[in-house]
Amino acid sequence: MSPRSVAVLGSTGSIGTQALDVIGRNRDRFTVAALSAGSNTSLLARQAVDFEVPLVALATGSADDLRRAIGAYAASLRRGSHALRGPAYAPEIVVGKEAAEAAARVGADVVLNGVTGSIGLRPTLAALAAGSVLALANKESLIIGGDLVTRAARPDQIIPVDSEHSAIAQSLRGGRAEEVRRLVVTASGGPFRGRSRAELADVTPEQALAHPNFSMGRVITTNSATLVNKGLEVIEAHLLFDIPFDRIDVVVHPQQQIHSMVEFRDGSTIAQLGPPRMLVPIALGLSWPERLDDIDVPCDWSMAQSWDFAPLDDEAFPAVRLARQVGEAGGTFPAVYNAANEVAVDAFHEGRIGFVDIVDAIARVVDAHTGRESDASTVEGVLDADAWAREQAAAELGL
Ligand code: NDP
Ligand code: MG
Numbered sequence: 001m002s003p004r005s006v007a008v009l010g011s012t013g014s015i016g017t018q019a020l021d022v023i024g025r026n027r028d029r030f031t032v033a034a035l036s037a038g039s040n041t042s043l044l045a046r047q048a049v050d051f052e053v054p055l056v057a058l059a060t061g062s063a064d065d066l067r068r069a070i071g072a073y074a075a076s077l078r079r080g081s082h083a084l085r086g087p088a089y090a091p092e093i094v095v096g097k098e099a100a101e102a103a104a105r106v107g108a109d110v111v112l113n114g115v116t117g118s119i120g121l122r123p124t125l126a127a128l129a130a131g132s133v134l135a136l137a138n139k140e141s142l143i144i145g146g147d148l149v150t151r152a153a154r155p156d157q158i159i160p161v162d163s164e165h166s167a168i169a170q171s172l173r174g175g176r177a178e179e180v181r182r183l184v185v186t187a188s189g190g191p192f193r194g195r196s197r198a199e200l201a202d203v204t205p206e207q208a209l210a211h212p213n214f215s216m217g218r219v220i221t222t223n224s225a226t227l228v229n230k231g232l233e234v235i236e237a238h239l240l241f242d243i244p245f246d247r248i249d250v251v252v253h254p255q256q257q258i259h260s261m262v263e264f265r266d267g268s269t270i271a272q273l274g275p276p277r278m279l280v281p282i283a284l285g286l287s288w289p290e291r292l293d294d295i296d297v298p299c300d301w302s303m304a305q306s307w308d309f310a311p312l313d314d315e316a317f318p319a320v321r322l323a324r325q326v327g328e329a330g331g332t333f334p335a336v337y338n339a340a341n342e343v344a345v346d347a348f349h350e351g352r353i354g355f356v357d358i359v360d361a362i363a364r365v366v367d368a369h370t371g372r373e374s375d376a377s378t379v380e381g382v383l384d385a386d387a388w389a390r391e392q393a394a395a396e397l398g399l
Helices: 014-024 041-050 063-079 099-104 118-129 139-145 147-152 163-172 218-226 228-241 279-287 319-329 333-349 355-368 379-396
Strands: 004-009 030-037 055-058 092-095 110-113 133-136 158-160 180-187 248-252 258-264 269-273
Touching (some): 004 279, 030 041, 041 055, 041 063, 063 092, 118 139, 118 379, 158 163, 158 228, 158 279, 163 279, 228 319, 228 355, 319 355, 333 379
Parallel strands (some): 004 030, 004 110, 055 092, 180 248
8 A cells, every 4th residue: 555645624622632642653554634623722733743734723712822833742752852843834824613624625536524522524525525534433424414415425535433333344255245135233232231211211421421332532432321322423434325115224233353254145244343442443534444453352252252232222311213213314414313313412511401312412402303303415505403402402401
């Protein structure tokens, strides 16, 4: 594989830092063309210097502060025992609301979108328009954009980074498209697996953030506890692989060693296995269709272990059933589901609402949506629906 240039959006987050870890271990394979973060100026500055990145983008903050942080860190490296860097390292700096889009637009071979939430939509579209391969962690942009995003992408331009969808993409190599019968998405069940709805009432934000297997950002960790993440992933699977919702199953598998599966027409099921970490799906997102060496440790078969599987409890965790409904409805419904969730998750962490209120609020906002409020075929229409749902959710929750 000749070296690929990569733009990392959300470089200071859980996905972004792991992507830079993979890139740092494979410097002969990758260069970093651009970085983009929200507000973490000091970490962004260190990353920029470490990878000598030509374009550095920050959503919230000051260009002068970023430039100073870059200068100070570069100078500290020159003073230390590290290899000398040319004093000339002075990247282009972009600050402001459109910074992530600017990073997405540089024409990198691969754009890894690792920002959180619906703010990832414009950068996703910018990366596709620039002709870059989109390594997609920011599932929200695909889910809310729907056809808008899938129509903007040429075949194989979007490589899923979400572990379940990476597993499905890997498993799909085991047969032809017309041989596929169903997709089976695995779910950890989250930290509250096995509880009834009544037993979820007193859950605290701290408990919701204690994911059994993965260490991730706040929104996705909360979404894993409510199962909203699995709901979003069912819609994501439908959009990525063009399989109808009634042929996408969810199975709870607490150990998260099987990341998802594909069932073929002959009754054979192919699964992808590995430790419950994101390194392999991130690396594959960057190097697809090739694999890199020694990205993570394989399963250890020298130890006795048992893996469990169980159906999802839709009564205690109605988020997946609701996601199927909004996915089937299409249009702006998925955007409304996602935006209402983002508002409710924030309110939950601020201590303003309870845990079960999150999905209840999404359901009420979805119910109030007619789908005629805005046009899902334009980015403005999708973001209008997103804004409408945020207001509606705030009103529903008395925020
Ligand atoms: P984090 O919260 O850890 O990171 C979010 C990143 O986005 C940070 O770098 C943050 O910057 C940046 N950011 C925030 N606002 C902006 C903005 N306006 N413009 C540009 N960047 C911004 O999230 P995760 O890494 O956990 O998740 C990222 C995405 O990947 C989500 O869509 C999630 O669903 C998906 N994903 C994550 C997995 C995981 O294991 N973490 C697994 C599968 C999917 P700053 O640090 O400065 O705030
Ligand atoms: Mg996932």
